[in-house]
Amino acid sequence: MNKKGDKGETMKREETDVLIVGLGPVGAALGVYLGRMGVKAIAIERDHEVYPMPRAAHLDHETMRLLHLAGGAEAVAQASQPLSAYEFRNAAGELLTGFAARGALAPTGWPWTSMFHQPTLEHALRARLAALPSVSVRLGHALKSYRVEGEGVIAEVETPEGMKEISARFLVGCDGGNSTVRRGAGIAFDDMGFDEPWLVIDAVLAGGIARISTVGLQYCDPARPVTSMPMAPGRHRFEFMLLPHEKPEEVVSDAAIAGMIAPYHDPAQFEIERRAVYRFHALIAKAWRKGPVVLAGDAAHQMPPFLGQGLCSGTRDAANLAWKIEAVLRGRAGDALLDSYQAEREPHVRMITDMAVSLGRIVCTQDAGAAQARDAGMLAVPEGERVRGIMILEGLKAGVLPGGGMVAPDAQFRGARLDDAAGYAPILITREESDASRTFAASGGFAVVLSALDSGAEGFTALMNGAPALLVRPDRYVFGAGEAAALLAAWEAYLAGGGVAANIAAA
Ligand SMILES: Cc1cc2nc3c(=O)[nH]c(=O)nc-3n(C[C@H](O)[C@H](O)[C@H](O)COP(=O)(O)OP(=O)(O)OC[C@H]3O[C@@H](n4cnc5c(N)ncnc54)[C@H](O)[C@@H]3O)c2cc1C
Incomplete structure (x- = not known):
């Protein structure tokens, strides 16, 4: 036209x-x-x-x-590569808080980090x-x-x-x-009231080494807050907070970067690949x-x-x-x-x-007195309680959701991931095959019975909590558990608009 x-x-x-x-x-x-x-x-x-x-x-x-x-x-x-831990340390190197790695794979079948x-x-x-x-x-x-x-x-x-x-x-x-x-x-x-300038550096590790550490670190030093992170094998990330008098063009030179890396590592270990000053918002x-x-x-x-x-x-x-x-x-x-x-x-x-x-x-504190008070408060917590497991995020609270809302696990099916077989589609998991599951499969959904899974069925049975079926949305949040035909009727009703507004209003 x-x-x-x-x-x-x-x-x-x-x-x-x-x-x-x-x-x-x-x-x-x-x-x-x-x-x-x-x-x-x-x-x-x-x-x-x-x-x-x-x-x-x-x-x-x-x-x-x-x-x-x-x-x-x-x-x-x-x-x-995964992180073994993510730690926040003060200028003296003491651990303020942190997150420790969980097992190798999360219930989704992918590394936690x-x-x-x-x-x-x-x-x-x-x-x-x-x-x-x-x-x-x-x-x-x-x-x-x-x-x-x-x-x-x-x-x-x-x-x-x-x-x-x-x-x-x-x-x-x-x-x-x-x-x-x-x-x-x-x-x-x-x-939400956050606006801080940071220089971000991506470096390739010299000498073909894969990593200098598996720990991600926030150095909460008020003289210069610094982030040091492993990235893909062979690469490393540094982030340096700009001080109030510093201008972006002053901190991006090779010499300035080497000076900021030097208190932590030998700058010769890093070949700077990319550099940029961002305001974190x-x-x-x-x-x-x-x-x-x-x-x-x-x-x-x-x-x-x-x-x-x-x-x-x-x-x-x-x-x-x-x-x-x-x-x-x-x-x-x-x-x-x-x-x-x-x-x-x-x-x-x-x-x-x-x-x-x-x-x-915690990281961006540049006032020495405030940093001292921060450290005193955080170090008063017993060391064993300062570290948590890597965060498990909450699920959804309201929306296209009669129940559920949590992230569904994955399982193994016919020698591969169930996710591979299902693709980006809703998944109906049932104890038995039924007319409802066959109709669902014929209309673009993916239906599977628990006994057909090679492994991982227990993740779904826990969510079913005794119910005969579980419906998972294409984005892999659980829609709900119940009787298959009733679940599918609720799914169609939600798509048609029923329930969503009331559900959102009630949340
Ligand atoms: C230093 C730093 C560290 C970060 N670390 C993490 C991290 O560890 N983990 C994480 O999850 N996130 C992290 N993020 C955030 C993450 O990088 C961004 O959230 C992500 O890149 C956003 O993706 P996007 O596709 O929404 O936008 P972008 O990646 O910005 O893509 C937008 C695209 O739109 C194009 N575009 C813009 N305007 C137009 C137009 N008018 N017409 C046509 N095209 C247009 C642009 O060219 C661009 O390609 C980090 C960000 C920064 C800056």
């Missing part, structure tokens, strides 16, 4: 169901989920290459599982996306503006061939912290959706990196959103289903951001 622009020139217009703006990890994961369900989508990205600056270094087990469903986890797993290299993930996601016929990727395409028209959106996009319009039923802004989509919708951030968009416009990832929220959860949270957004958009596009659900997106995701993000800010305040 063509239309005359203001100056009389003809502007090409293309139509799609979903326009994804931004092909960072969140946009790419969303594209894969939509593509796996055959949803017609266009993903535009203004740059031609994956973002070159240092960013995420840690993924939790839930995120690895969701990224596996998006085709990104294998490449990460081949080039990542994976220290990785973000570009590896982004290349893998883009490769998977390229293989999905219903999603078209356009690099070098930048969203300039958009307008809501009727039930959808018309976007103006700058392309290498000139300006172009794309009309879509949904516009999803995965366009990062400075989101054009968010600004276009007039959505403000709720600022804690911001949450006041609305995550306005009609056909939806925000995900950093466009919707940003948190300081002290828990390594920004990208993890964005991945959860993508996994939460894709099946809801598909249900609306296919007419199985009304728009009201999308109201559950922010209702489910925002409390989760807020809880994690609160924790990241609390840890950030």
Whole structure:
């Protein structure tokens, strides 16, 4: 379709169901989920290459599982390592607080922590996306503006061939912290009051060594707070807080960096690969959706990196959103289903951001007196009680959820992961096969009986708590346990909009 622009020139217009703006990890994961369900989508990205600056270094087990469903986890797993502990130490080296490793694998079947290299993930996601016929990727395409028209959106996009319009039923802004989509919708951030400047360094370890430590460290030294983290094997991350008088251009030189590394390690051990000064923020968009416009990832929220959860949270957004958009596009659900997106995701993000800010305040103390008081308070706790196991995040509290809300475990099925067999789809686990499970399987769900699992059935039976069936959502949160036909009827009713509003209001 063509239309005359203001100056009389003809502007090409293309139509799609979903326009994804931004092909960072969140946009790419969303594209894969939509593509796996055959949803017609266009993903535009203004740059031609994956973002070159240092960013995420840690993924939790839930995120690895969701990224596996998006085709990104294998490449990460081949080039990542777990943390044995994450410690916060004072200037004297005393342990203030910390998290100790749990067993090797979480119930999702993935390591509790994976220290990785973000570009590896982004290349893998883009490769998977390229293989999905219903999603078209356009690099070098930048969203300039958009307008809501009727039930959808018309976007103006700058392309290498000139300006172009794309009309879509949904516009999803995965366009990062400075989101054009968010600004276009007039959505403000709720600022949780954290704004600290840090220099972030990614280094390759000299001499081909894989790691200098398996422990992630926060040196809570008021003279200069410092983060030191293993990343993918052969790589290391340093972060240095800027002092009040320092300017970004003063701290990025090789000499300045070597001077900051020297109190901890021999700078010759590190070949600096990437460096950037960031302001660490804690911001949450006041609305995550306005009609056909939806925000995900950093466009919707940003948190300081002290828990390594920004990208993890964005991945959860993508996994939460894709099946809801598909249900609306296919007419199985009304728009009201999308109201559950922010209702489910925002409390989760807020809880994690609160924790990241609390840890950030411990680390970022630059006042010597305040640091002394902090140390005295934290060291008064017996040493054995200062260390917790690596965090297990809470589940969902309200939304498309008659019960459940916890993250489902995975199991082994026919020699592989059950997740592999099921894909990005709802899973019905039953004690017996039934008409209900056969109908469910015929309509795009994945049905399995407990006895068919090679191992891992006990994780599901515990959640079933004596009930004959368990329904798990495509994003791997448990929908509920009960009798199979009743569960499936409740699932359809929730998709159709029943229960969601009341459930959210009651929470
Ligand atoms: C120092 C640091 C450490 C971090 N550590 C961790 C960690 O350990 N674990 C973790 O989970 N998270 C961490 N994070 C956060 C994580 O990196 C981000 O949350 C994640 O990259 C956000 O992904 P995204 O896809 O939402 O946005 P981005 O990765 O920012 O992608 C947005 C994309 O949109 C494109 N774009 C923007 N505007 C337009 C437009 N108008 N048109 C077209 N395209 C556009 C951009 O070019 C970009 O490619 C860290 C971040 C930093 C800075």
